[in-house]
Each structure stands twice: as C-alpha cells, then as structure tokens.
Amino acid sequence: MIRLLYLSHAASTISEEQVQEILLSSRRNNSASSITGILVHGGGLFMQVLEGPESDVLRKYVKILDDPRHSGAQILCISPVKNRIFEKWSMGGIASDPLQFQHIATLRARRLEVIDENTFTETMREFAQRLRSPQ
Template identity: 40%
Template sequence: MGETDLIHLIYCSTATHEMSEVELLELLQESRKRNAELELTGMLLYGGGVFMQVLEGSPAAVTGLYQKIERDPRHHSLFLLEQEAIAGRSFADWSMGFHALKTEEGKRFADAFSLRAPGHGLEGKAIRPGIALELLRQFAQTQR
C-alpha cells in the first residue's frame, strides 16, 4: 500500500453506559486483533462515558470498520470529526493505542466532547478536527 492510499477517520461517541475496566480491556483486545487483520492503526481514548477514536489505513478498511462501529450497541451519538487522506500514519506503532481517563480528568473530557450535554449542539464544544487529532497524539506520546 502506497502512502497516498492512506486515510484517517476521527469520531466521538457516547457510551450507552459507563464502561468497566474489564469491558474496556475486552474492547481493546477485540479491536487490536481486528485492526491487525485489517492493517489498521489508531488510538482510542475513553473518559466519562465518551469515546474518541482515530483509525488509519486504506480507505476501504477504515470506512468499512466505521460502518460496523456505527452499528455497535455499546455506544450512540456518533459524530464524525474528520475523514481525509494522510501522507503517513501518526499511530503506526499500534494496532490500537488506548488511554482511559480517570475520574475528574474523564469528566472534563466528557464535558468537552460529549454531545449529550445540555443544548446538544456543537457550540462551545471542543469538537474540532485539529484539536481532536492533537489530543489523541498527546495521549499516544504518554503511552510510549
């Protein structure tokens, strides 16, 4: 696969319930196995009932997986932040990097990115593509 054949896709969603550590580990194991098979890389961030994920790979693999994610009953209110061609992978070291935000940090993250907050609009939310990618990259750096 040539470098021009890569895209990344970033989305946010709201968990149907606050996920336990066991549930998150199961999700992560499942994601890493599937992503390795599909030659996908990325990062998953979870906190306060909100997911943010970036997926990198071929357009067919990324969009195919996103369509499956849209039907996943573990979350709702998916919001596609960005989908575009990329020159190279930002998360090449992982089939799926992961970071779970704890307590107060998770609540601030959820408040910033959740669409279930009062008003349900995007006004005042941190849901902007450049910010989302930078946030994911920062957490990826802490995992190395």
C-alpha cells in the first residue's frame, strides 16, 4: 500500500458546486477501488492524499492529472505505508483558507529534500481530526 500527497492549482473558474461534484464522484469511485484520502481546497489550491494499493493509487492519480479542473500537480510525498490514516473516508473534503495551507506550504518548500516522515504523518493526522464525520 502507498500514500501519495500532491498539490495542484485549481482552475480559476472553479465553483464550490464543482468541488462538491468532484467529492461526490470521488467517493463513489474510490469506494469501488479501495482508495481512501482527503481533498483539501482553498486559496486557489487543491491538496489531495490518496492511499491504497499501489497500482490503484497510481492509476487514479494519472486519471486525475488529466482533469481540466486543476493543473500543475506536483507530488510532495509518496511512500509505502502499512496503515491508512484516512481509513474511514473514501474522500474526505476540507475547505481551507490560504493561511491554513501553511503546513502544506512548509512541506512544499522542502520538496527537494526528504520530507520527515513524522512531520508528514502529524500534518495528515491534524487533517484527519478536522474531518468531522466519516464519509
């Protein structure tokens, strides 16, 4: 199993309804392919965590890359994992203002270095705590 974290730029025309549509289709599709994760959006950015079997996650990521509702995706972290952080969410959604992207920006600033596994896991656990109810 792997966990993949990426950041992308939302299309400038994207509406709140479109983000909700993305979440709805993600939940439907991901439950079928045993992918879990979260989608954080705000300040013109998306950040998504996808976790699950390696081939499923990579196939899904490649599909998502083609979606015109965002662009410029950059993988921040990809690692083999034993456990899921978002096991209860086929795709949790978090609306985040630009300031709340601070943690992610920190991770991005270090993208050329090895991201400390604990920093990453802690940041993800904070996100998991902010998801109020399982989807």
